[in-house]
Amino acid sequence: MKQKNTLIKNAKIVNEGAIVSGDILIEGEYIKQIGASISPKSSDVLVIDAEGKYVLPGVIDDQVHFREPGLTQKADIGTESKAAIAGGITSFIEMPNTSPQTTTIEKLEEKFSIAAKTSSANYSFMFGGTNDNLDEILKLDVNQVAGLKLFLGSSTGNMLVDDPKVLEKIFKSTDMVISVHCEDEGTIKRNYKEYHDRFGDDIPIKYHPIIRSEEACYLSSSKAIELAKKTGARLHVFHLSTGKETDLFSNKIPLKDKKITAEVCVHHLWFSDEDYDKKGTFIKWNPAVKTKADREELWEALLDDRIDVIATDHAPHTLDEKNNPYASAPSGGPLVQHALPAILEMYHKEKISLEKIVEKMCHNPAILFDIERRGYIKEGYYADLVLVDLNNPWTVKKDNILYKCGWSPFEGATFKSRITDTFLNGTLVYKNGKFKDVKAAKRLTFNR
Template identity: 75%
Template sequence: MQQVLIKNANIVNEGTIFNGDVYIEDGVFKEIASQISAKSPDVLIIDAEGKYLLPGVIDDQVHFREPGLTHKATIETESKAAIAGGITSFIEMPNTVPQTTTIEKLEAKFSIAAESSYANYSFMFGGTNDNLEEIMKVDSKNVAGLKLFLGSSTGNMLVDNPEVLEKIFASTDLLISVHCEDEETIRENTKVYKEKYGDDIPIELHPVIRSEEACYLSSSRAVALAKKTGARLHVFHLSTAKELALFDHTIPLQEKKITAEVCIHHLWFSDEDYKEKGTLIKWNPAVKTAADRDALLEGLLMDKLDVIATDHAPHTAEEKDNVYTKAPSGGPLVQHALPAMLELYHQGKIKLEKIVEKMCHNPAILFQVEKRGYIKEGYFADAVLVDLNAPWTVNKDNILYKCGWSPFEGSTFKSRITHTLVNGSVVYENFTVSGIKNGKRLTFDR
């Protein structure tokens, strides 16, 4: 096991930034101090003078497309892109082919990741209208949680039976994560514009079709049901200012029963960008107004929104290059999420400490991930070293996603990830992936 000594780093951890050294051995942080000497001549010494050391990012929502959709992405290709973006742990969603709605299918995905993942991994178990018996078999100590699609599902994963939904909420001790958009509202809106435009609906109407009201109707129902049943609810990818009123910022995260996430694209883009980006920024829920974007950032800073994630969901360029009704929603983000947030830091919109809180600490707290998300002695040594003054431009040559494109293509970021460590091994350094697949199955302290 590699021994690593990181010298002279600006360590960003638990709300503070301090200069010091970090010694890593046997895959864990062994010592953190103002000055540490090398323990042996075999230690790899990294001079971090002027750079910032962050805990590895934990992304609580990705779609890596394996099994069944591997022409778009695989666990291997996307976890490789993730470590290049400083994401050292991910939680993947169940809407693959086949869907992850049985214990057998869940364990099959764990087996794939054990062989191929560069980053640490866990998977959501998928709920349907008719698999409550399987849900009850899931061990909450070994699985990230339960994912329910209350809108915009694939296959048979739309949970639209109110009686079933309430029974699931009342029966499981799993953390329930939900996609909230009201299907009836979306269908009605789609019908109106399809009658007018056919399949070639202007992309600018995407946030009108998948509207604020569609989001609020669904998320408010989910929150009300969680309050009624006492379920532990986590609402994925909020996209509107209106929904912020549903969430509390007056109690610590550890005490919250209802939490919420915001994604990179909803903090970065607005409906003004559809003209340039087209279907490349077609997501569900839709990117909405600049006022929504600004309110989401404010909600993040005031702790109504608890974590930042990517909802990484790649499609091929050919699939995206279609008319509105045929172009799939989703896009690749894991490689560029942390650089994008650091850009918001450079713009004076968020502090480094807050980025670390929302991307590293809080996902660990919220999902009760065991010994990750912090730079602490005894914790697994997942870490990211960042140079805040090393500009680079996203282009085809440095994009690692299997789909080969990014909505950030052509963007110049001021900050560069110089090193990523997963379980104590340097797996990425200055645009080069080492080839070490050191990801481990996440465990949960529940």
């Protein structure tokens, strides 16, 4: 049975640029009170002593691929949302390149129906733009869908939008956030042909960031930004991977007033091209993991607020698929269970503060997508909360990986921080490695 009232005592609360010691009272789905010392007013209150732990808002992941419908041999909404909850991610926005693709309102609502039955985390979906579905885009209810996703370079599931006239029409026709995957297709094709002519299908993985090059990324993102400025569109550039691209973005105005924003993913902040020898196709992503210098420039842009959001681009494939030669090994990897622990590892290395982690993974996605009453620890907000023990090391192993695909690019890594409790809409759904048998997930709503 759902616990109606919970009191979290003696926590270090990380919220809005500060860490304060205090208590949090949850009533029903919402945070009722935050204070220095709150006493339970009745015996039916569940009291959790969070002494020595930090409480963060639930992470909002603005880019995941949960593979349902049509690709459920890799993953599904049920399995991956459960892994997300274990990783402190309480809300996700899923991408449209499933099978069939989410490019009609009918297919979008089918995904919402699946999630309503099986998701362990709060959910919403991007609607996919194509060269010929502008009519469907114009029918969308902006308060019921997270945003619009365009692939300006082909990736897993071919949804390439390559007609400049169509692109401009889409940019002019919607006030929704347009999220884009930016890689120039012509550049990639030329580079791929050069290396395929040399090596055949078994191209050494170290050439992946040269095939899907800095030039391909910069050319595409700069064009998208130019079009957004021309049309006044609200543009969000997914998964920056190069230092050069970071100069296209501004930190001069508050996020709520920005028309052009950017995201970086955990893998581009963690890995570099030096890891290909050891990790091989298990760190093959689009856009590619690039140089150490790129990684450092991404960190710099994240910390100075040119980059607004940290996400995962969680995109699982089976082990058999990833073990194929380069030409047929798909790009993407699973990350939702390990994203927050990995970024917390960077806190331990004094690379980023806890306050900044919360800003980039919780507050900013809520601001950027106008998500209603989430992303903060505030009275009246949904009680999506994560308790973290910063000194409870654990190692990523096969037997504790929750992804349906059964592997992780972090396998063998030891993280110092552990998610001990996850609350979703006021309900304790995960504690000390075990899931509660409760249904608490909700469809995200938007205040636009």
